[in-house]
Amino acid sequence: MREVAYTDIVETVSRLAIEANTFLGEDVLRALEAAAASEESPLGKQVLAEILENDRLAASERLPICQDTGAAVVFVEMGEEVSIKGGSLFDAIHAGVRKGYVEGYLRKSMVADPLRRQNTKDNTPAVIHVELVPGDRLKLTLLPKGGGAENMSRMTMLTPAHGAEGVKQFVLETVEKAGPNACPPVIVGVGIGGTFDTVGMLAKKALLRPVGSTHPDPFYAEMEKELLERINNLGIGPMGYGGRVTALAVHIEAAPCHIVSLPVAVNLQCHAARVKWAEL
Numbered sequence: 001m002r003e004v005a006y007t008d009i010v011e012t013v014s015r016l017a018i019e020a021n022t023f024l025g026e027d028v029l030r031a032l033e034a035a036a037a038s039e040e041s042p043l044g045k046q047v048l049a050e051i052l053e054n055d056r057l058a059a060s061e062r063l064p065i066c067q068d069t070g071a072a073v074v075f076v077e078m079g080e081e082v083s084i085k086g087g088s089l090f091d092a093i094h095a096g097v098r099k100g101y102v103e104g105y106l107r108k109s110m111v112a113d114p115l116r117r118q119n120t121k122d123n124t125p126a127v128i129h130v131e132l133v134p135g136d137r138l139k140l141t142l143l144p145k146g147g148g149a150e151n152m153s154r155m156t157m158l159t160p161a162h163g164a165e166g167v168k169q170f171v172l173e174t175v176e177k178a179g180p181n182a183c184p185p186v187i188v189g190v191g192i193g194g195t196f197d198t199v200g201m202l203a204k205k206a207l208l209r210p211v212g213s214t215h216p217d218p219f220y221a222e223m224e225k226e227l228l229e230r231i232n233n234l235g236i237g238p239m240g241y242g243g244r245v246t247a248l249a250v251h252i253e254a255a256p257c258h259i260v261s262l263p264v265a266v267n268l269q270c271h272a273a274r275v276k277w278a279e280l
């Protein structure tokens with residue numbers, strides 16, 4: 001077994017929280033630059049230029065890209081030969097989120113209870129997804145997820161008769177209903193298959209893929225391409241001011257499912273598509 005220190009996890013998660021909220025990934029910046037170059041609407045072009053200027057300023061001034069610094073969603077790939085020394089994995093992640101959000105002066109957006117709504121004041125708890133993988137490495141990926149785009153996300157239980165076109169219609173309907181509220185241009189995470197409880201997680205996991213990457217399965221790669229084109233024909237445009245660029249990418253994650261089911265989830269990610277990862 002390889003030991004990973006509790007304190008290293010705390011420090012890493014804290015750093016990821018601050019970096020993710022300050023420095024937008026190169027893949028997203030490149031996609032926004034390409035969108036600014038191709039957008040036909042003058043207002044849409046101007047909005048994209050302002051988004052890019054905001055992203056550059058955030059990085060140079062070490063300020064958050066957006067005031068909503070999100071719920072801290074953490075995906076963990078834990079090697080089966082890793083043991084945590086000095087504490088538990090979950091405690092370390094929560095402590096790292098607490099440290100990063102407090103020391104980085106990031107907005108604290110978590111309430112302890114969905115109805116009584118008392119702010120926890122340190123952005124904990126994190127939302128944690130753990131996957132056991134072969135090996136002795138520990139990969140931590142932090143995705144600060146803003147509430148605007150999250151609120152416009154949807155899921156449904158289709159039947160197999162709805163088929164691929166039913167899935168596409170649901171995705172298009174979700175983006176259309178979201179309009180400007182998801183702060184477009186968006187990245188569209190689509191989960192297909194699994195069960196009611198897992199399909200949302202698939203849609204969120206789809207958002208981790210680098211923007212501009214192609215799905216390894218040609219069937220889904222083609223579906224992503226078609227969906228992106230149909231979404232960009234909706235005319236919503238950057239921040240909903242009209243235009244050709246409503247989405248930067250569509251990413252699909254599919255999983256086996258029951259013979260009578262076709263679960264679908266759409267997790268929208270705004271233009272502040274913040275993801276940072278580290279391996280210990």
Ligand code: SF4
Nearest residue numbers: 066146148149183270
């Ligand atoms: S949806 Fe994204 S860009 Fe819009 S306010 Fe929330 S975090 Fe910021």
